[in-house]
Amino acid sequence: MGNEVAAQAALAAGAEVMFGYPITPTTEVLSTWISLATQHQKKYLQTEDEGAAGFGVVGACLAGKKAFTSTAGPGNVLMQDPLSMAEALRVPFVGLIGQRGGPSTGTVIYSQQETTLTAFGGNGEGYRIVYSPSNLQEIYDLTILAFNNAWLYRFPTFVLFDGYLGKMKGEVNLHNPGILINAKPILEGNVNLRNCFNLEEEIYDLNVRHKKAWQEASSQVSKFEHRPGQTKTLVFAHGIVAAAAKAAGVSLFRSITLWPFPVQDARIVAKKYEKIAIIESSYGQFGRIVKEALFGLELEVQEIYKPALGFTPEEIKEIVK
Amino acid sequence: MVPFPKCYKQSSKPSKFCPGCGYGLMFKMLGQVIDELGIQEKTVLGLDIGCSLLAWDYFDFPTTHTHHGRTTATMVGFKLADPSKVVLALMGDGGGYAIGLQNLLHAAIRNNPLTALVLNNTCYAMTGGQLAPTTLEGEITSTTPKGRDLTITGQPFLGPELIRSVAPLNAYVARGSVSQPAILKKYLRTALEKQINDKVFSLVEILSLCPVNWKTDAKGSFDFNLKMQKIFPCKEL
Numbered sequence: 001m002g003n004e005v006a007a008q009a010a011l012a013a014g015a016e017v018m019f020g021y022p023i024t025p026t027t028e029v030l031s032t033w034i035s036l037a038t039q040h041q042k043k044y045l046q047t048e049d050e051g052a053a054g055f056g057v058v059g060a061c062l063a064g065k066k067a068f069t070s071t072a073g074p075g076n077v078l079m080q081d082p083l084s085m086a087e088a089l090r091v092p093f094v095g096l097i098g099q100r101g102g103p104s105t106g107t108v109i110y111s112q113q114e115t116t117l118t119a120f121g122g123n124g125e126g127y128r129i130v131y132s133p134s135n136l137q138e139i140y141d142l143t144i145l146a147f148n149n150a151w152l153y154r155f156p157t158f159v160l161f162d163g164y165l166g167k168m169k170g171e172v173n174l175h176n177p178g179i180l181i182n183a184k185p186i187l188e189g190n191v192n193l194r195n196c197f198n199l200e201e202e203i204y205d206l207n208v209r210h211k212k213a214w215q216e217a218s219s220q221v222s223k224f225e226h227r228p229g230q231t232k233t234l235v236f237a238h239g240i241v242a243a244a245a246k247a248a249g250v251s252l253f254r255s256i257t258l259w260p261f262p263v264q265d266a267r268i269v270a271k272k273y274e275k276i277a278i279i280e281s282s283y284g285q286f287g288r289i290v291k292e293a294l295f296g297l298e299l300e301v302q303e304i305y306k307p308a309l310g311f312t313p314e315e316i317k318e319i320v321k
Numbered sequence: 322m323v324p325f326p327k328c329y330k331q332s333s334k335p336s337k338f339c340p341g342c343g344y345g346l347m348f349k350m351l352g353q354v355i356d357e358l359g360i361q362e363k364t365v366l367g368l369d370i371g372c373s374l375l376a377w378d379y380f381d382f383p384t385t386h387t388h389h390g391r392t393t394a395t396m397v398g399f400k401l402a403d404p405s406k407v408v409l410a411l412m413g414d415g416g417g418y419a420i421g422l423q424n425l426l427h428a429a430i431r432n433n434p435l436t437a438l439v440l441n442n443t444c445y446a447m448t449g450g451q452l453a454p455t456t457l458e459g460e461i462t463s464t465t466p467k468g469r470d471l472t473i474t475g476q477p478f479l480g481p482e483l484i485r486s487v488a489p490l491n492a493y494v495a496r497g498s499v500s501q502p503a504i505l506k507k508y509l510r511t512a513l514e515k516q517i518n519d520k521v522f523s524l525v526e527i528l529s530l531c532p533v534n535w536k537t538d539a540k541g542s543f544d545f546n547l548k549m550q551k552i553f554p555c556k557e558l
C-alpha cells in the first residue's frame with residue numbers, strides 16, 4: 001500500500017522519529033512507522049493534534065534528527081502553523097501528504113486540492129519543495145529524495161499524493177537508498193534562534209537571504225518528465241492524473257516537483273507545441289503555476305478541472321484527441 | 322551582591338524587559354539553579370511569543386523562539402529527539418493556559434520529561450494587557466474595561482491545580498512567586514532535578530510582576546503580587 005511504502009521510504013532515508021495524528025487517507029503511514037520503529041529502534045509520538053505533530057517535527061529537527069509527519073486535508077490546514085515556523089528557521093521539515101477532496105472534511109480518495117496549501121500555505125513566500133509522485137515506486141523514491149533535499153537545502157519538503165495512491169497496492173522495489181545526506185543539530189552551542197524581530201529591515205534581510213537560497217536550490221531541485229506522445233496537444237498534469245495521461249499515450253509534461261516548478265524546461269518543451277491542456281483534480285491550483293511559468297508564449301490553453309474527481313485514460317484521450 | 326549567573330549572556334545585558342518586570346527576577350533564580358547544577362552545556366530553552374520572547378539572547382546556551390502557545394509542543398519534539406538535553410519550555414499564562422493549553426495538558430498527561438515554566442502576570446502583557454485566563458476578579462484590562470466579570474469570563478484559571486489532576490503522580494508541579502525568590506529557586510531546582518533524574522514532566526508556575534500593564538509602582542507591584550498569592554496559592558502540589 002502507498003502509505004506503507006511511504007513509511008518504508010522514511011526508514012530507508014534515515015528518518016529517526018515520526019510525529020502524527022490519525023487521519024484518512026494517511027493513517028497507515030503512522031501505523032506502519034510505529035511497527036517499523038519497534039523493529040528498528042526508531043521513535044514516534046502520536047500527538048494531540050496536527051499542530052503539535054508539526055511543532056514536534058520542528059523541535060526534533062532543531063535537535064538534529066531526521067523527523068517527519070504525515071497528514072491530509074484538515075490536518076494539513078492545522079499543520080500550516082508549525083510550517084510557517086519551519087520556513088522562518090529553515091527547518092528541514094518533511095511532510096507526507098495524502099490529499100483529500102476539500103474544502104473542509106470533504107472526501108478521502110481523489111484530489112489535487114492541497115497544491116496551493118502545501119506549497120504556499122504560510123504567511124511567508126512559499127519556499128517549500130513539493131514532490132508529486134505518480135505511482136507507488138515514486139512514493140518510495142521521492143520520499144527518500146525529499147529527506148535528502150530537505151537536509152541539503154534546508155527548506156520544508158513534501159511528498160504530495162492523494163488517497164488513491166496512498167491506498168493503492170502493487171509491487172515496489174524497496175531498493176538501497178544510496179548516499180544519504182546526514183542530519184546535524186541546528187539548535188546547539190551558543191545559537192539563539194529568532195522568528196520575531198524588532199525591525200522591518202531585519203525581517204527584510206531574512207527574506208532576501210531565503211529568496212537567494214531558494215533560487216539556488218530551485219535549479220537543482222526542480223524535476224519533470226516530458227513524454228512526446230500521439231497528440232499535438234501537450235498535456236500538463238501531475239500525480240495520478242499524469243499517470244492516467246501516460247496510460248492514454250498523449251504528449252505529456254509531468255511536473256515531478258510542483259514547487260519549485262521547472263519553469264525553463266516547461267517553456268522549452270511547450271514551444272514545440274501549439275496547444276496545451278492542463279488537466280487536474282482541482283479548479284486550477286496547478287494550472288495557475290503552469291500559466292505563470294508559460295506566460296508570454298503563444299499557445300492555446302485548454303483547462304480541464306474536476307476538483308476531487310479522478311480522470312481515466314479514456315477520458316484524457318477524448319479530451320485531447 | 323550576588324553576581325549575575327554564569328550562564329547569562331553578558332553581551333545582551335542590560336536586558337530588553339521593562340524596569341521592574343518579574344521575568345528578570347525569575348531568570349536570576351533559574352540561572353543560579355542552572356549554574357549550581359552545572360547543566361549550562363546541556364540546557365536548551367524554548368520561548369513562547371509573549372514577553373518571554375524578549376529573552377531570545379538572554380542566556381549563553383541554545384534558545385529558540387517558537388509560536389504563541391506552541392513552545393511545549395516544540396520542546397516535546399526536541400526532547401524526544403535528544404533526551405540527553407535538559408529542556409525548558411517558557412511561556413506566559415496566555416501561551417500556557419489559553420492558546421497552548423492542549424499541548425501543555427498532553428505533555429503532562431504523557432509525562433514528557435521536560436520542564437514547563439508558565440509565568441503568570443494576570444494578563445497578555447506583550448500585546449498591551451488584555452484579559453488572560455489568570456486575570457483577577459475586577460481587574461481592568463484593555464478587553465475588560467470595567468474589570469473582569471466572573472459571570473462572563475469564568476474564574477481565574479488554576480493551571481498547576483489542573484495539571485496536577487491529569488499528570489502522573491511522579492510528575493512535579495509547583496507554584497512560586499518572584500516575591501519569594503529563595504522558595505521559587507527551590508521549586509525550579511526540584512523541577513529540573515525531576516527532569517534529569519526521574520525523567521518526568523515538571524511544571525512551575527511563577528507569579529510575576531508587570532508594572533507596565535498593571536500601572537503600578539514598585540510597592541504597588543509587590544502588593545498586587547500578594548493579592549495574586551491569595552487566589553493562586555504558592556506551594557508544591
Ligand SMILES: Cc1ncc(C[n+]2csc(CCOP(=O)(O)OP(=O)(O)O)c2C)c(N)n1
Binds near residue numbers: 372440
Ligand atoms: C497565533 C497568535 N495569536 C496571537 C498572537 C499575538 N500575541 C502575541 S503575545 C500574545 C499574548 C501574550 O500573553 P502571555 O502568553 O500571557 O505572555 P506575556 O506577554 O504576558 O508574558 C498574543 C495574543 C500571536 N503572536 N500568535
Ligand code: SF4
Binds near residue numbers: 338339342344534
Ligand atoms: S510588559 Fe510586563 S511582562 Fe512584559 S516586559 Fe514589560 S513588565 Fe515585563
Ligand SMILES: [Mg+2]
Binds near residue numbers: 371446
Ligand atoms: Mg501573561
